Amino acid sequence: xxxxxxxxxxxxxxxxxxxxxxxxxxxxxxxxxxxxxxxxxxxxxxxxxxxxxxxxxxxxxxxxxxxxxxxxxxxxxxxxxxxxxxxxxxxxxxxxxxxxxxxxxxxxxxxxxxxxxxxxxxxxxxxxxxxxxxxxxxxxxxxxxxxxxxxxxxxxxxxxxxxxxxxxxxxxxxxxxxxxxxxxxxxxxxxxxxxxxxxxxxxxxxxxxxxxxxxxxxxxxxxxxxxxxxxxxxxxxxxxxxxxxxxxxxxxxxxxxxxxxxxxxxxxxxxxxxxxxxxxxxxxxxxxxxxxxxxxxxxxxxxxxxxxxxxxxxxxxxxxxxxxxxxxxxxxxxxxxxxxxxxxxxxxxxxxxxxxxxxxxxxxxxxxxxxxxxxxxxxxxxxxxxxxxxxxxxxxxxxxxxxxxxxxxxxxxxxxxxxxxxxxxxxxxxxxxxxxxxxxxxxxxxxxxxxxxxxxxxxxxxxxxxxxxxxxxxxxxxxxxxxxxxxxxxxxxxxxxxxxxxxxxxxxxxxxxxxxxxxx
Ligand SMILES: Nc1ncnc2c1ncn2[C@@H]1O[C@H](COP(=O)(O)OP(=O)(O)O)[C@@H](O)[C@H]1O
Ligand SMILES: N[C@@H](CCC(=O)OP(=O)(O)O)C(=O)O
Numbered sequence: 001x002x003x004x005x006x007x008x009x010x011x012x013x014x015x016x017x018x019x020x021x022x023x024x025x026x027x028x029x030x031x032x033x034x035x036x037x038x039x040x041x042x043x044x045x046x047x048x049x050x051x052x053x054x055x056x057x058x059x060x061x062x063x064x065x066x067x068x069x070x071x072x073x074x075x076x077x078x079x080x081x082x083x084x085x086x087x088x089x090x091x092x093x094x095x096x097x098x099x100x101x102x103x104x105x106x107x108x109x110x111x112x113x114x115x116x117x118x119x120x121x122x123x124x125x126x127x128x129x130x131x132x133x134x135x136x137x138x139x140x141x142x143x144x145x146x147x148x149x150x151x152x153x154x155x156x157x158x159x160x161x162x163x164x165x166x167x168x169x170x171x172x173x174x175x176x177x178x179x180x181x182x183x184x185x186x187x188x189x190x191x192x193x194x195x196x197x198x199x200x201x202x203x204x205x206x207x208x209x210x211x212x213x214x215x216x217x218x219x220x221x222x223x224x225x226x227x228x229x230x231x232x233x234x235x236x237x238x239x240x241x242x243x244x245x246x247x248x249x250x251x252x253x254x255x256x257x258x259x260x261x262x263x264x265x266x267x268x269x270x271x272x273x274x275x276x277x278x279x280x281x282x283x284x285x286x287x288x289x290x291x292x293x294x295x296x297x298x299x300x301x302x303x304x305x306x307x308x309x310x311x312x313x314x315x316x317x318x319x320x321x322x323x324x325x326x327x328x329x330x331x332x333x334x335x336x337x338x339x340x341x342x343x344x345x346x347x348x349x350x351x352x353x354x355x356x357x358x359x360x361x362x363x364x365x366x367x368x369x370x371x372x373x374x375x376x377x378x379x380x381x382x383x384x385x386x387x388x389x390x391x392x393x394x395x396x397x398x399x400x401x402x403x404x405x406x407x408x409x410x411x412x413x414x415x416x417x418x419x420x421x422x423x424x425x426x427x428x429x430x431x432x433x434x435x436x437x438x439x440x441x442x443x444x445x446x447x448x449x450x451x452x453x454x455x456x457x458x459x460x461x462x463x464x465x466x467x468x469x470x471x472x473x474x475x476x477x478x479x480x481x482x483x484x485x486x487x488x489x490x491x492x493x494x495x496x497x498x499x500x501x502x503x504x505x506x507x508x509x510x511x512x513x514x515x516x517x518x519x520x
Pocket of ligand 1: 014015016017018172173174175177178179180181182183184203204205206207208216217
């Protein structure tokens with residue numbers, strides 16, 4: 001049972017490797033049944049659950065008695081169509097045995113690029129959840145070609161979790177957690193228990209996973225980054241013991257409630273992970289991470305004044321409670337429950353998992369959609385003045401004067417990525433020798449250097465061709481140059497959004513703005 005006084009929204013993503021056998025592609029009926037039991041228990045406790053289920057292609061392969069995925073896209077799409085039918089029938093059958101209604105939701109990226117359709121999808125989820133139904137989500141593989149594909153269900157689950165403002169996203173897979181390297185290839189891989197910021201994580205996720213899975217760990221990290229930015233606690237854990245979800249949620253909830261209360265100065269030093277080998281059993285493992293994690297989250301809840309600025313922007317610290325266990329710890333770890341006492345002095349029993357901490361300042365609703373629902377069709381390179389104007393507390397829109405360079409071809413009302421450039425100061429004295437500005441850092445313009453790439457998104461009011469003509473100009477020049485000017489803004493402030501790391505750089509009041517920001 002989940003010890004939460006309020007209703008939680010939990011998104012559970014199950015990868016292909018957890019749904020069907022890697023070689024035979026036979027459905028893993030016992031796994032699926034256990035998951036169904038867990039989800040139904042959560043429902044009976046009044047929590048809201050969404051299942052993101054992969055497996056259409058795997059199940060389709062088995063139905064057609066094919067050994068592996070064909071290379072041809074249209075063949076894969078046909079197989080997915082066959083498999084999806086069987087997959088949802090299987091889920092429906094299992095949930096029906098326990099009287100739980102389900103609904104199928106198939107999405108492509110294109111479906112959520114349009115704001116109204118995004119809202120429609122969010123409203124449908126909301127209705128289904130309030131009816132007590134379990135939405136079962138998959139990518140609509142039959143329609144999705146590369147340009148309009150999420151590409152993997154990890155990303156889709158991250159977007160779904162953000163869309164419904166979930167409390168938890170569980171990425172259930174065939175390993176216990178994230179390791180510092182692939183445990184299938186490296187038996188000495190070390191588990192990573194808590195991640196504060198995915199961007200600064202040091203783990204090798206470059207190697208592929210199971211034969212049936214799509215993205216391996218790399219796409220799980222993308223999903224974790226996406227979901228945590230929306231305030232969703234994200235967990236990677238093994239799928240074969242779904243009831244672990246209860247232990248993990250209880251553990252996280254108790255950390256949350258403890259982090260609201262002052263941390264005692266007698267908190268023990270940061271403990272080490274206790275885990276025998278990289279490829280562990282399914283037994284729940286207890287750790288004594290609670291106090292340390294509580295301490296960490298208390299720090300997050302009352303952060304010290306930030307010293308982050310754009311030019312010096314560094315990622316938050318990453319906490320990876322990683323340690324090579326000594327042989328004595330190895331023996332101890334599987335058998336002893338060493339939870340740090342909670343307020344009621346009960347040790348907590350926690351199965352192995354990786355927990356990605358949610359951002360305290362969550363990106364929600366329209367901003368989440370701008371950053372993650374849209375697909376950028378090009379890049380606008382803006383100067384630092386424009387960046388300051390767009391991110392200060394009384395945010396401005398983007399004017400032509402702040403745009404230095406345009407890359408890609410796009411139409412009006414399409415989305416672009418934003419990159420910030422800085423002008424390299426030139427020596428006053430012409431005789432003074434200084435390094436001539438170069439394009440070494442990948443800057444598209446001589447005399448400028450790149451401060452930060454892909455800091456945010458903007459929906460533009462002018463096409464790339466039009467912006468090429470008016471970039472660097474005053475707004476009053478738009479009409480003479482383009483012969484018409486619907487708006488002075490290249491992008492309205494409601495149509496721009498910045499990733500959390502770049503959202504509010506310190507000292508960016510906009511007061512000292514010059515040039516573009518004067519106008520903005
Ligand atoms: N650093 C890592 N830590 C854990 N697993 C990793 C890591 N790097 C690669 N992997 C691989 O990722 C796999 C899980 O991804 P994947 O096969 O796509 O699963 P799913 O079908 O559940 O999405 C694991 O089986 C593992 O082999
Ligand atoms: N939509 C595809 C799954 C794609 C996918 O992301 O698979 P996985 O990496 O196993 O979660 C299918 O249903 O087969």
